[in-house]
Amino acid sequence: MPGAYEQAGVKVEAGYELIERIKSHTARTARPGAGQIGGFGGLFDLSSLGYHQPVLVSGTDGVGTKLMVAKAAGRHDTIGIDCVAMCVNDIIAQGAEPLFFLDYIACGRNDPALLEEVVKGVADGCVQAGAALVGGETAEMPDMYQTDEYDLAGFTVGVVEKERIIDGSAIRPGDLLVGLPSSGVHSNGFSLIRKALFDQGGLSLDVRPDGLGGLTLSQELLKPTRIYVSALKPLFDRGLLHGVAHITGGGFVEKVPRIMPQGTAAEFNIDSWKVPPIFDLIERCGQVDHMEMYNIFNMGVGMVLVVDPARLDAVKSVLDQEHEAFHLVGRVVEGRGERVILTRGD
Structure with missing residues (x-):
């Protein structure tokens, strides 16, 4: 019994x-x-x-x-x-x-x-x-x-x-923003993702949407969140970074201001990297405003590094040695009220 x-x-x-x-x-x-x-x-x-x-x-x-x-x-x-x-x-x-x-x-x-x-x-x-x-x-x-x-x-x-300790206090106007790619949507925004893809889009987990390289929707969504320790540790050891922002819930608009000193803003050129197709699918199925997507998701950039222009070549060299892809995604400018500025084109 x-x-x-x-x-x-x-x-x-x-x-x-x-x-x-x-x-x-x-x-x-x-x-x-x-x-x-x-x-x-x-x-x-x-x-x-x-x-x-x-x-x-x-x-x-x-x-x-x-x-x-x-x-x-x-x-x-x-x-x-x-x-x-x-x-x-x-x-x-x-x-x-x-x-x-x-x-x-x-x-x-x-x-x-x-x-x-x-x-x-x-x-x-x-x-x-x-x-x-x-x-x-x-x-x-x-x-x-x-x-x-x-x-x-x-x-x-x-x-x-x-x-x-990297707390953003060294960030100055003129610093450059380097983005490290995400593996996909990572682990935030899934209440919206599920509503957009399944409820509004009528998709199933076993469907293979165009642009996902033949993966099913479940395979794409369940890609594990990238862990950036091995990519960042060599940069820390050499003192090459002024700031680091982990792009999760709240996207660029909420996460990046955490590291920006008063009087500065992070200006991103959102055309400087290719947004993975899964985000386009979420945006389309959920009828989400394109710019709002940057206030929710990582949009293909999981980490943002703030780098002194004089140290950019050294940062690139370390990332290349670690076989880490990266994009130059923006710069730090003088703040005019907004802490994050999203621009398009050159």
């Missing part, structure tokens, strides 16, 4: 099974400073890294309703990468080296095989970011979630030398 907890809808044995399943995935994320997983708290020995004036930088985020697309597509092995990316991309925008990550999964029923796929994705993202997966929590809440539903969130901590 099932125990009282199981009769209430929580299978304790499934939780034990999940822990065994994910041990190999967490082991892949080991890095200097990280303690063994399994205690009540995740341990990290900061003294082992040799920082002189370490400043900890933390970030937390989820994946939003992109989870609904993953569920509908029956694919759960990449959504964890998104969760890691949304957290670590925020802290590296301030120059921080990601150290460790913790995940939180809430579900209606603990399906060990399915949740192992989710955690595998988290571990994959941690490997890309160089962060140790030091712990996490799985909460089975049958009265809160439907049986086949789950939610995913994460938390990361990084470190940066105090004198190397």
Whole structure:
């Protein structure tokens, strides 16, 4: 006869099974400073890294309703990468080296095989970011979630030398804006994406729209969010950047002003890079104003770097060595009220 907890809808044995399943995935994320997983708290020995004036930088985020697309597509092995990316991309925008990550999964029923796929994705993202997966929590809440539903969130901590914090204070008129490409829509705006493509556009996940290189809509939408740690770290090490903006929810209009000093504005030439076709499809199906798209999505640019013109060649050289594509997308100008200016053409 099932125990009282199981009769209430929580299978304790499934939780034990999940822990065994994910041990190999967490082991892949080991890095200097990280303690063994399994205690009540995740341990990290900061003294082992040799920082002189370490400043900890933390970030937390989820994946939003992109989870609904993953569920509908029956694919759960990449959504964890998104969760890691949304957290670590925020802290590296301030120059921080990601150290460790913790995940939180809430579900209606603990399906060990399915949740192992989710955690595998988290571990994959941690490997890309160089962060140790030091712990996490799985909460089975049958009265809160439907049986086949789950939610995913994460938390990361990084470190940066105090004198190397990138806060935008060095930005000056005349600086150049360099854009690093996104892998697609990343992990924001999915409430609008789902409404535009499925409700208004009448599309299905298995359709192959023109311009997507033969990919189905689910394959395009579930492309994992890019993790920019390997591209940015060499630039940080050489002190080549005045500012970095991670372009997520709120797009250019909301994210870029976070790093702009008073009296300056970021002027983008939106014709200086090719917008991926998925954004054109969302805009068309959802009848979204073109300029509003830049206030919602990354439009193909996941990171914006602010660079002194005298250091542009050095930045290009490092990005080339990292095999990182980039575009010169604008410049910093004197502010006239607007913090972000979107222009077209030369």
